[in-house]
Amino acid sequence: MKATAKAHTNIALIKYWGKRDESLILPMNNSLSLTLDGFYTTTTAEFREDLTADRFHLNDRLVDGTEYQRVTAFLDRIRRAAGRPDVFADIHSTNHVPTAAGFASSASGFAALAAAAAKAIGLQVTDPELSMLTRQGSGSACRSIYGGFVEWEKGTKADGSDSYAVPIAPKDHWDLRVAAVVLSSSEKKILSREGMKRTVETSPFYPAWVDNIPDDLAAIKQGISQKDFEKVGEIAEANCLRMHATTLAASPPFSYWHSTTMAIMQAVQDLRVSGVPAFFTIDAGPNVKVLYLPEQEKIIRNTLQEIPGVHDVTVSRPGEGVSYI
Ligand code: ADP
Ligand code: DP6
Numbered sequence: 001m002k003a004t005a006k007a008h009t010n011i012a013l014i015k016y017w018g019k020r021d022e023s024l025i026l027p028m029n030n031s032l033s034l035t036l037d038g039f040y041t042t043t044t045a046e047f048r049e050d051l052t053a054d055r056f057h058l059n060d061r062l063v064d065g066t067e068y069q070r071v072t073a074f075l076d077r078i079r080r081a082a083g084r085p086d087v088f089a090d091i092h093s094t095n096h097v098p099t100a101a102g103f104a105s106s107a108s109g110f111a112a113l114a115a116a117a118a119k120a121i122g123l124q125v126t127d128p129e130l131s132m133l134t135r136q137g138s139g140s141a142c143r144s145i146y147g148g149f150v151e152w153e154k155g156t157k158a159d160g161s162d163s164y165a166v167p168i169a170p171k172d173h174w175d176l177r178v179a180a181v182v183l184s185s186s187e188k189k190i191l192s193r194e195g196m197k198r199t200v201e202t203s204p205f206y207p208a209w210v211d212n213i214p215d216d217l218a219a220i221k222q223g224i225s226q227k228d229f230e231k232v233g234e235i236a237e238a239n240c241l242r243m244h245a246t247t248l249a250a251s252p253p254f255s256y257w258h259s260t261t262m263a264i265m266q267a268v269q270d271l272r273v274s275g276v277p278a279f280f281t282i283d284a285g286p287n288v289k290v291l292y293l294p295e296q297e298k299i300i301r302n303t304l305q306e307i308p309g310v311h312d313v314t315v316s317r318p319g320e321g322v323s324y325i
Helices: 065-082 103-122 127-135 139-145 192-202 206-226 229-248 257-273 294-305
Strands: 002-014 020-021 031-048 055-058 090-098 149-153 164-169 178-184 278-281 288-292 312-316
Touching: 002 103, 002 139, 002 206, 002 278, 020 192, 020 294, 031 103, 031 139, 031 178, 031 206, 031 312, 055 065, 065 090, 065 103, 065 127, 090 103, 103 127, 103 139, 127 139, 127 164, 139 149, 139 164, 149 206, 164 206, 178 294, 192 229, 206 229, 206 288, 229 288, 257 278, 257 288, 257 294, 288 294, 294 312
Parallel strands: 055 090
Antiparallel strands: 002 031, 031 090, 031 149, 149 164, 178 288, 178 312, 278 288
């Protein structure tokens, strides 16, 4: 009753921001992401008859508190689905990605956990079922089941049975690059979960955010299928700015950006003015991801590394979905 799985993070080009059901993790809007090869989690799950409670080790540290609760609550769902309420698990997970810093550690973390735990407990699931299960650990994680470009269909049913990810284009469809610009790997103050909840409940900009999604989605899917870089980049950058605008109008207002975040955004827009196609996107943290084409590798790296406050630049290509080790 032991299995190991590996899952990559994904970067949302059309963001998931807001839930309609917090317990089942059902989103207000469809989202679309690219799975990244550079950042991943490997997780080993072992269900053992001799354990009286779950144990969760993250990066060789035994975890307790809320992070532990989140994992055991998720394992409860797996136990229920498998009809084995009586067995507990020993979980060992390693994040090859900064934890809780806006690099989607929760996405690779819960996708790897879902895959490893389901296999270890003997639960036979299809990919859509695995995505649905993963969603209940962390929403964005349901997209990491697949490689390449992935859409998470929000679904409309109250039980969440039509809310899961679907692959749009495989990783080999398009050789894009994503530079993850690290300016701070310290854990953020407002987790995505908390930030999106406050926004849904208090931001007057939130309804406008939701209204815009269908147009953005239709256009970006066309851009991806035609490999139209300008189109995809423009939509992704605008969608990111709209998501972050909702937080400024929340009560109390908040922002994930630091001064260096804005310096990077400016540098990317300056690159475009000088004829270098590049676009940024930012999740719920201060770090920035920059989208570009392989031929721009050198100038992008050089420009980003020179910005004061930038600690590191890690380049990813489109990555693959969940695998078992
Ligand atoms: P991030 O930007 O890193 O995804 P989130 O706020 O979305 O930040 O999620 C961070 C949370 O995800 C952590 O506090 C932890 O509860 C959970 N998490 C991170 N890595 C793992 C992992 N490998 N296995 C299980 N849960 C994880
Ligand atoms: C800004 O998936 O971390 O990265 O479902 O509460 O676990 P929970 O939230 P999470 O939120 C991700 C938000 C985002 C946008 C995205 O990845 O689509």
